[in-house]
Amino acid sequence: MPQHIEAQYQEILNEYVKKQTEQNLYVGQNFSRQLILENISPEEVISMHKAAIRELYSDLPDVVWHSFDFLIEMMINYGLALQERQSLLKRQEELKVEMDLAANVQETLLKTKLPSLDGLDIGLLSIPAKKMNGDYIYFVSDYDGYAGVAVADVIGKGLPAALCMSMIKFGMDSLNSSHAMPKDVLSVINRIVEKSVDDSMFVSMFYANYDASAAKLTYGSAGHEPAILYRANTGGFDELEAKGLLLGVSPAAVYEEHSVTLGKGDMVIMMTDGVTEGRTEEGFIERDVIYELIEQKKDEPAQAIVQHVYDELERMQNAELQDDFTLVIYKKV
Amino acid sequence: MPQHIEAQYQEILNEYVKKQTEQNLYVGQNFSRQLILENISPEEVISMHKAAIRELYSDLPDVVWHSFDFLIEMMINYGLALQERQSLLKRQEELKVEMDLAANVQETLLKTKLPSLDGLDIGLLSIPAKKMNGDYIYFVSDYDGYAGVAVADVIGKGLPAALCMSMIKFGMDSLNSSHAMPKDVLSVINRIVEKSVDDSMFVSMFYANYDASAAKLTYGSAGHEPAILYRANTGGFDELEAKGLLLGVSPAAVYEEHSVTLGKGDMVIMMTDGVTEGRTEEGFIERDVIYELIEQKKDEPAQAIVQHVYDELERMQNAELQDDFTLVIYKKV
Amino acid sequence: MSDQSSVEILTEWDIVAARQLGRNVAKELGFGTVDQARITTAISELARNIYLYAGQGRIEIQQLTENGMKGILIIAADSGPGIPDVRKVMEDGFTTSGGLGAGLPGVKRLMDDFKIETIQGEGTDIRATKWLR
Amino acid sequence: MSDQSSVEILTEWDIVAARQLGRNVAKELGFGTVDQARITTAISELARNIYLYAGQGRIEIQQLTENGMKGILIIAADSGPGIPDVRKVMEDGFTTSGGLGAGLPGVKRLMDDFKIETIQGEGTDIRATKWLR
Ligand SMILES: [Mn+2]
Ligand SMILES: [Mn+2]
Ligand SMILES: [Mn+2]
Ligand SMILES: [Mn+2]
Numbered sequence: 001m002p003q004h005i006e007a008q009y010q011e012i013l014n015e016y017v018k019k020q021t022e023q024n025l026y027v028g029q030n031f032s033r034q035l036i037l038e039n040i041s042p043e044e045v046i047s048m049h050k051a052a053i054r055e056l057y058s059d060l061p062d063v064v065w066h067s068f069d070f071l072i073e074m075m076i077n078y079g080l081a082l083q084e085r086q087s088l089l090k091r092q093e094e095l096k097v098e099m100d101l102a103a104n105v106q107e108t109l110l111k112t113k114l115p116s117l118d119g120l121d122i123g124l125l126s127i128p129a130k131k132m133n134g135d136y137i138y139f140v141s142d143y144d145g146y147a148g149v150a151v152a153d154v155i156g157k158g159l160p161a162a163l164c165m166s167m168i169k170f171g172m173d174s175l176n177s178s179h180a181m182p183k184d185v186l187s188v189i190n191r192i193v194e195k196s197v198d199d200s201m202f203v204s205m206f207y208a209n210y211d212a213s214a215a216k217l218t219y220g221s222a223g224h225e226p227a228i229l230y231r232a233n234t235g236g237f238d239e240l241e242a243k244g245l246l247l248g249v250s251p252a253a254v255y256e257e258h259s260v261t262l263g264k265g266d267m268v269i270m271m272t273d274g275v276t277e278g279r280t281e282e283g284f285i286e287r288d289v290i291y292e293l294i295e296q297k298k299d300e301p302a303q304a305i306v307q308h309v310y311d312e313l314e315r316m317q318n319a320e321l322q323d324d325f326t327l328v329i330y331k332k333v
Numbered sequence: 334m335p336q337h338i339e340a341q342y343q344e345i346l347n348e349y350v351k352k353q354t355e356q357n358l359y360v361g362q363n364f365s366r367q368l369i370l371e372n373i374s375p376e377e378v379i380s381m382h383k384a385a386i387r388e389l390y391s392d393l394p395d396v397v398w399h400s401f402d403f404l405i406e407m408m409i410n411y412g413l414a415l416q417e418r419q420s421l422l423k424r425q426e427e428l429k430v431e432m433d434l435a436a437n438v439q440e441t442l443l444k445t446k447l448p449s450l451d452g453l454d455i456g457l458l459s460i461p462a463k464k465m466n467g468d469y470i471y472f473v474s475d476y477d478g479y480a481g482v483a484v485a486d487v488i489g490k491g492l493p494a495a496l497c498m499s500m501i502k503f504g505m506d507s508l509n510s511s512h513a514m515p516k517d518v519l520s521v522i523n524r525i526v527e528k529s530v531d532d533s534m535f536v537s538m539f540y541a542n543y544d545a546s547a548a549k550l551t552y553g554s555a556g557h558e559p560a561i562l563y564r565a566n567t568g569g570f571d572e573l574e575a576k577g578l579l580l581g582v583s584p585a586a587v588y589e590e591h592s593v594t595l596g597k598g599d600m601v602i603m604m605t606d607g608v609t610e611g612r613t614e615e616g617f618i619e620r621d622v623i624y625e626l627i628e629q630k631k632d633e634p635a636q637a638i639v640q641h642v643y644d645e646l647e648r649m650q651n652a653e654l655q656d657d658f659t660l661v662i663y664k665k666v
Numbered sequence: 667m668s669d670q671s672s673v674e675i676l677t678e679w680d681i682v683a684a685r686q687l688g689r690n691v692a693k694e695l696g697f698g699t700v701d702q703a704r705i706t707t708a709i710s711e712l713a714r715n716i717y718l719y720a721g722q723g724r725i726e727i728q729q730l731t732e733n734g735m736k737g738i739l740i741i742a743a744d745s746g747p748g749i750p751d752v753r754k755v756m757e758d759g760f761t762t763s764g765g766l767g768a769g770l771p772g773v774k775r776l777m778d779d780f781k782i783e784t785i786q787g788e789g790t791d792i793r794a795t796k797w798l799r
Numbered sequence: 800m801s802d803q804s805s806v807e808i809l810t811e812w813d814i815v816a817a818r819q820l821g822r823n824v825a826k827e828l829g830f831g832t833v834d835q836a837r838i839t840t841a842i843s844e845l846a847r848n849i850y851l852y853a854g855q856g857r858i859e860i861q862q863l864t865e866n867g868m869k870g871i872l873i874i875a876a877d878s879g880p881g882i883p884d885v886r887k888v889m890e891d892g893f894t895t896s897g898g899l900g901a902g903l904p905g906v907k908r909l910m911d912d913f914k915i916e917t918i919q920g921e922g923t924d925i926r927a928t929k930w931l932r
Binding site for chain 1: 346349350353357358361362364365366368369375378379382386389390393394396397399400402403404406407408409410411414415417418421422424425428439442495496499500503506
């Protein structure tokens, strides 16, 4: 124990014992912070305390000194627990570096390119709740007037999810066509997931394909959150549902496919359950809340709308995302 | 603070203050362990200590009580640091579960099928040093008389390495041909790694393609450990070297390609540096040691040979693998 | 029902005043020595954050009575720059390892209930409650 | 140069005897109260491990003099089953979270130097040293 620390402790303690002001305690607590930073353990604090009192009040009865000795002994295990914290913090730091690197690799590995199609305005936002994003969006487009999009949520987070996503990406790549129909896309990816991954890994996925020449959106779902259809002429909202098992449950799963034709200003809002299952202190966020948020910005570009919905929902949840948050808007302009 | 704890503390303390035996301290320290387990913070211990002393020796001067109050204040930050330890321990536990699951997914995701070719006996062993394997083997074969094999070592471990491997796998899949030539395979994968992954990620890879009809093995290397050629007629060993940069260093890297024709009983032994750079207490393991181990079992099936080499090297290293260990043998029979 | 009083935070001395106010209220409500110290530490941290990062602000202490329970509410409000990444400052080890003390995760641990609202460029409002048991 | 003495560990009482021996030697060598308590805790953990997992064994305490430095060496030896996975028992949180106390990582932290040799089916030999500063 450095001597200047002991001297300072004695001085602060002496002030307090004499005057007992809040100021003394404030100084003492600031000092305790410094002690922790210098890895001074609680048993050393007690020992320093005993020495300081002994110097100031040497005539106290023996019971006082014995009682401090006992406290020192009691604090040894506390001191060890604190040292453990130090090494845990260090390990967490290392893991963080690894995670950052992995998130980086994942990002470049899984990156997707927004389709650029006349008459279609696309907005996209995907915010992970933790380091790694368990939601996945992948666009398929080859400048032939089609824009496919897969919105997937891997059940399970972190690493296993990330590995699973790279599988989905390469699966989609292997289809290699932007006019592949939703039910076929879902069947193919279902077989890949079912075959390659262990039994506890499931994926929900919404696949939609937009044909610009017909302004027609065809969609299917594998156990995924329904999309929202906004009609500009009526101002009404509808859910786009399609039946289908989660990917990876059964190799024989079949998927429905439905179509809607979009008018000017109409929007299809696709999302993961992180958007709808956000929780505030008052309970789950109702779909109506989301409708209202979209309505507020309905005349703005798709990207502004997704950003607005996110900002507001984040605020309502006290900035604590429970789940990855992903929102894609296809807006006919 | 539960009352029975306070009572017990007072009793143990009282015993110690009266007798000061080692037995008392032993009991006290065991008790302190229990306190930590019940998340009782150090400031609570001091407070309990003060109360116990007060009950036993109420006539001590005020300075004693003030001194305890000061200690309580000093311990608050220590208590917080301890609580942090708890949550760090919990998080570490969660991460461990995630890592296990990821290793599982990685295994199924990256699994490869041993080619089955007349006249070729293949042995394979890949043992990770930690949870996740940073070595990667992938076979390419489509029953047309060719058997390609990639032996790769990702520089870097854990997560980023795992993600990188799935990239290699799908890259190989996209080539989709078992007669692709080594220099082309290495160029393609080099561009994928270079393009998709951050600058600190490199991969060494050996690619070999065996044409059963001509008994000809063509190989190339991207900064990888040379393979070993064993000639049955002479009993001699040779190194199969080929120049080439590590994958991911430069998009313009070009790779050499060489061929050897195998006679009956000849073997090509491919490996990662975990095999050659194993360390015993006497220093690195010499190549001669590996030649000797292969020689000892040269007439046995390829799988028995790789197992023997591993068993012996593991024994020499005191069962402590420093690096992932991967060994592949192509044996002409 | 609530009873309130507050301290403007401008200098380091005001941190001590806020601590004193909080400790008095906590004592009056019947909190024990350890809880008094915890509540005071939480106030100290919040006041110090204002002093260091917002420059000025206010600590308000309210006595609460709800469903027959008594409690103390600390409000720390400032019009400073706001916290750019709340999730990050709520992370363990983020503040402590930087030597900034208990930090916001510490305040959360010291109290029973913790809420934070922050808007960039507008300021931060933190509310922390502790109930008497 | 070293001076030695030892305690056979068979019952829980022997743990206390080993602690006492260690504390006496530590005190005699001139270690302060905190270091005495740490050395004693390390002995306690090691003796307890023997008592719980090996059934019986021995704690030996040696006084060391090396290059003018004085120190204390604790040897804990048993012919028990050995430790199947040393890496695991040396991991943080492995033993503590199970409520087994400081565990071997704790002993390592309490002392300056720590060596373990264990052979399955033959036993374990642990040596921990602390130098007087
Ligand atoms: Mn998810
Ligand atoms: Mn989700
Ligand atoms: Mn490696
Ligand atoms: Mn290696």
